Amino acid sequence: MVNHERLRRYLKQFATFNDNRDDHGVTRLGYTLQERQAHAFFSREMSKLGAQVYSDNAGNTIAEFAGTRSTAPALACGSHLDSVEHAGRFDGVAGVIAAMEIAHIRASETETAWNHPLKIVVFATEEGARFGQACVGSRIAARLHTSESLSQLSDATGISAFRAMQELGLNPNDLAAAQWQPHEWKAFIELHIEQGPSLDKSGFDAGIVSTISGSTRLSFTFTGVASHSGGTPMRIRRDALAGAAEFLVAAEEYALQRAPLDFLDPGLRITTGQLSVEPGGITTIPGVCTLSVDIRGVVDTVQQECAHDLMNLAHRIANHRQLECTCHHVSEVLPEHLSADVQQVLHDAAHVCGTRVCTMVSGASHDAQIIQRICPSGIVFIPSLNGGVSHSPHELSRVSDLATGVKILYSALRKLDTLQDCGG
Numbered sequence: 001m002v003n004h005e006r007l008r009r010y011l012k013q014f015a016t017f018n019d020n021r022d023d024h025g026v027t028r029l030g031y032t033l034q035e036r037q038a039h040a041f042f043s044r045e046m047s048k049l050g051a052q053v054y055s056d057n058a059g060n061t062i063a064e065f066a067g068t069r070s071t072a073p074a075l076a077c078g079s080h081l082d083s084v085e086h087a088g089r090f091d092g093v094a095g096v097i098a099a100m101e102i103a104h105i106r107a108s109e110t111e112t113a114w115n116h117p118l119k120i121v122v123f124a125t126e127e128g129a130r131f132g133q134a135c136v137g138s139r140i141a142a143r144l145h146t147s148e149s150l151s152q153l154s155d156a157t158g159i160s161a162f163r164a165m166q167e168l169g170l171n172p173n174d175l176a177a178a179q180w181q182p183h184e185w186k187a188f189i190e191l192h193i194e195q196g197p198s199l200d201k202s203g204f205d206a207g208i209v210s211t212i213s214g215s216t217r218l219s220f221t222f223t224g225v226a227s228h229s230g231g232t233p234m235r236i237r238r239d240a241l242a243g244a245a246e247f248l249v250a251a252e253e254y255a256l257q258r259a260p261l262d263f264l265d266p267g268l269r270i271t272t273g274q275l276s277v278e279p280g281g282i283t284t285i286p287g288v289c290t291l292s293v294d295i296r297g298v299v300d301t302v303q304q305e306c307a308h309d310l311m312n313l314a315h316r317i318a319n320h321r322q323l324e325c326t327c328h329h330v331s332e333v334l335p336e337h338l339s340a341d342v343q344q345v346l347h348d349a350a351h352v353c354g355t356r357v358c359t360m361v362s363g364a365s366h367d368a369q370i371i372q373r374i375c376p377s378g379i380v381f382i383p384s385l386n387g388g389v390s391h392s393p394h395e396l397s398r399v400s401d402l403a404t405g406v407k408i409l410y411s412a413l414r415k416l417d418t419l420q421d422c423g424g
Helices: 004-014 033-050 092-109 136-141 147-151 161-167 198-202 240-256 301-320 338-351 368-373 399-418
Strands: 054-056 061-065 074-078 118-123 185-193 206-212 212-221 269-271 275-278 288-297 323-334 356-363 379-382
Touching: 004 033, 004 092, 004 399, 033 061, 033 118, 054 356, 061 092, 074 092, 074 399, 092 118, 092 185, 092 399, 118 269, 136 275, 147 161, 161 240, 161 301, 161 356, 185 338, 185 368, 185 399, 198 206, 198 212, 198 356, 206 338, 206 368, 206 399, 212 240, 212 301, 240 269, 240 275, 240 288, 240 301, 288 301, 301 323, 338 399, 356 379, 368 379
Parallel strands: 074 118, 074 185, 185 379, 206 356
Antiparallel strands: 054 061, 061 118, 206 379, 212 288, 212 323, 269 288, 275 288
16 A cells, blocks of 8 residues: 555655755755755645645645545645755655655545545744744644744844745745635644654654643853953953853753653653853853754643753852843743544554554654644654764665554544544
């Protein structure tokens, strides 16, 4: 039923839409030409199967296949095609390819028709790599963005999401048609690589996600006094980088003290992935140090308490070192519990397919956690290899595992197609 060679071909093709000038992974940032080229390829492939394909003003691309009940709400599956810088080939892409394979299987069927319309969805700008906020396309679909809020999201060069959309021919002044109406959607399922080592270590074929971690993103700036590295005694220095370094070590210890022993539970995670130092001279004591903090949690109160505690911690360290410290709240998404009904359907589908699955928590953000606000949603994880590394050229999953995920996804969608209702 599942065409392994087609999965491989699609993986290879999507990797060609790449802004990298070298061989170091894939760079396909949100609201760039490369992302739109990937969406265009998806559109062409789905059009060949007879789908009605369109891109809305959020940049989300949807391929629709009609069902026998034209007024029935749609079943949907899909993911995203944008990436972080120097990424691998599987994040997001695996879910899109899985959904495309569902479309191919549907197109080849001659006996049992689908009652509900089937929509294959490719969301725009899921990664927060460019604008600092994840799931921009699905947020627009869920009415969580306005033209004004898109104008406030900017990349490292100062270009706003609003302007980037305009430069690609999208119209962020008119988002109404891109906003999903709950009565038009029955359920949404996203296949995704795990982006962690748990499934591969435990020997499960796939994972059914119950909860998606939230994410609070903060920006801290420590300000001291830039001075000559040779002429300034150690005891009177006001070194911004040293203060930031002390903060980072303390933040890591804060997270480690709360880390669970169960590797299927990611717990609380704190990460700094960006750090800049000014003036940046080898013989100059740093006067300004700005860093990012990404807090991930599966309990909303724990996540919010962590943000509060880290801000207090930063100010205490700054005061002790005679530094100034400012904190900017970049964005926040609270943990999302996915539909219990969809989870059960996915577990039943896995049983039908003869696969070993477990229930697990997602440590990363996904479009499904936003779409859960609109309709019942679920996620199927397939194993990540190489120690679970992701957002890296070393990201890897087996095509055979992707094919297993497609089988679970197909069986679940078919079951949902026969159900009268699907709760949240």
